[in-house]
Amino acid sequence: MSTEEVRRRFLSALLQRLYSEEQLRTIQEARTEDDAGDLQGLDGMLGQLEHLTVKQLRSAITQMLKADPSMAGKCAC
8 A cells, every 4th residue: 555545544534533523423412303212222322432343333333224224325424
């Protein structure tokens, strides 16, 4: 891998992390308009997020998509 590619990947990772942190902060501060219970269990996960391994993150994503496959097309990314 060239030095230029490493720099591009590093910048990309930093930008993605910034975006992720902003999204998580928005979620934590969010007040839902409905009473659908869609955030059930999410609060606990948000509190533990920094301690999750990559494997655990993948598993959580897989479980969320299995529970509601339409979420894949609704991603705000």
